[in-house]
Amino acid sequence: MNKALQKFFILERDDLDTLFSALKDAGFDVVGPTLGEGAIVYDSIGTAEDLPIGWTEEQEGGAYRLKRRDDRACFGFTVGPHSWKKYLHPPSRRLWSAANGEDGFEVMPEAPETSRYAFIGVRSCEIHAIRIQDRVFLQDRYVNEDYRARREGCFIVAVQCAQAANTCFCVSMNTGPRADEGFDLALTEMIEGDAHRFLVEMGSDVGEEILGKIPVKPASPEDLRAGERIVAATEKQMGRTLDTQGVRELLANNQDHSRWDQVASRCLSCANCTMVCPTCFCTTVEDVTDITGDHAERWQRWDSCFTMDFSYLHGGSVRASTRSRYRQWLTHKLSSWVDQFESSGCVGCGRCITWCPVAIDLTEEVSAIRSSAEQTGSPPEDKGHDHEKS
Numbered sequence: 001m002n003k004a005l006q007k008f009f010i011l012e013r014d015d016l017d018t019l020f021s022a023l024k025d026a027g028f029d030v031v032g033p034t035l036g037e038g039a040i041v042y043d044s045i046g047t048a049e050d051l052p053i054g055w056t057e058e059q060e061g062g063a064y065r066l067k068r069r070d071d072r073a074c075f076g077f078t079v080g081p082h083s084w085k086k087y088l089h090p091p092s093r094r095l096w097s098a099a100n101g102e103d104g105f106e107v108m109p110e111a112p113e114t115s116r117y118a119f120i121g122v123r124s125c126e127i128h129a130i131r132i133q134d135r136v137f138l139q140d141r142y143v144n145e146d147y148r149a150r151r152e153g154c155f156i157v158a159v160q161c162a163q164a165a166n167t168c169f170c171v172s173m174n175t176g177p178r179a180d181e182g183f184d185l186a187l188t189e190m191i192e193g194d195a196h197r198f199l200v201e202m203g204s205d206v207g208e209e210i211l212g213k214i215p216v217k218p219a220s221p222e223d224l225r226a227g228e229r230i231v232a233a234t235e236k237q238m239g240r241t242l243d244t245q246g247v248r249e250l251l252a253n254n255q256d257h258s259r260w261d262q263v264a265s266r267c268l269s270c271a272n273c274t275m276v277c278p279t280c281f282c283t284t285v286e287d288v289t290d291i292t293g294d295h296a297e298r299w300q301r302w303d304s305c306f307t308m309d310f311s312y313l314h315g316g317s318v319r320a321s322t323r324s325r326y327r328q329w330l331t332h333k334l335s336s337w338v339d340q341f342e343s344s345g346c347v348g349c350g351r352c353i354t355w356c357p358v359a360i361d362l363t364e365e366v367s368a369i370r371s372s373a374e375q376t377g378s379p380p381e382d383k384g385h386d387h388e389k390s
């Protein structure tokens with residue numbers, strides 16, 4: 001067999017459940033896209049029937065609507081308000097608890113996470129977002145052990161995007177739409193007339209083991225070409241573009257640009273953009289006690305640079321104005337993130353555009369600053385600013 005073909009197989013749609021069963025038999029908690037809360041969200045998946053079969057969505061700045069498709073595609077949509085960080089870096093997590101006993105307070109550390117997740121339907125931009133969080137939590141001075149426990153055992157089933165949303169710009173960020181690596185298996189959904197099949201690409205040894213348990217057959221060169229055509233068509237559908245050329249320097253040099261005042265007059269400081277962003281990772285810590293005072297707990301919760309408390313130091317908030325908070329968010333994503341983590345903090349998923357209640361669009365903000373750059377900051381040295389294409 002042609003060597004390039006040895007990694008590609010065909011799985012019939014009717015056999016999709018065998019993939020989920022094989023993952024469950026191997027001990028994974030299978031999670032993936034499903035209908036919920038008026039959107040496509042990530043939750044536990046029992047069988048293929050739990051997927052949003054025959055549904056898609058329409059996205060625009062500040063707008064998201066579910067819509068029926070005219071076929072029974074299982075993955076015929078893009079990304080919703082959830083991202084995989086909800087499993088790898090959960091919105092709230094107890095760090096420890098303490099109980100008052102005969103010998104005084106005893107502090108009990110939280111038991112380590114033992115779930116092994118299989119993520120179904122991970123898009124290329126999301127694989128890049130997971131990599132960014134890997135860099136933050138695992139590859140710096142301090143390793144987040146909880147993240148490590150969740151991340152190390154997880155199995156990734158990617159899905160090659162067969163359509164882009166109006167808010168997508170992964171092509172600009174070099175993060176998609178094709179998932180090239182970082183997955184165990186990658187599916188391309190192919191529907192032609194009555195034929196409904198998946199082209200399956202093997203991406204790891206664990207992926208190969210799972211493939212060995214499901215009824216696949218080798219893909220043909222024409223199957224590969226059909227898969228490539230699907231992703232190539234998606235590439236041309238991007239609803240947004242972001243010119244990343246020199247964006248790190250552009251934002252760093254324009255810290256007093258009048259555009260920050262304009263965007264601040266619309267921004268509600270609601271923090272939606274940071275909650276839906278798959279790379280944002282900031283948290284706060286809260287201590288709680290019960291009414292008796294005999295039981296106390298410390299919780300970690302997602303926080304946002306848009307809240308007043310986030311930058312509170314003794315005496316007040318460092319970023320007291322909405323202008324300074326929006327500027328902090330955007331310049332961190334596209335500029336100072338590069339200094340911190342050697343890549344952009346944005347993967348072009350478009351969630352922050354869709355879920356902003358007043359339709360603030362970072363691609364529009366960057367373009368406005370670019371078109372009337374006022375050069376009000378001090379110029380930093382030149383560095384790269386987007387993601388390396390694998």
Ligand code: SF4
Pocket residue numbers: 273276277278279280333345346347348349350351352353362
């Ligand atoms: S900044 Fe917006 S487009 Fe970029 S990764 Fe975050 S949510 Fe997606």
Ligand code: SF4
Pocket residue numbers: 266267268269270271272273274306355356357358359360
């Ligand atoms: S940019 Fe939009 S989503 Fe983000 S804090 Fe402002 S109003 Fe909320």
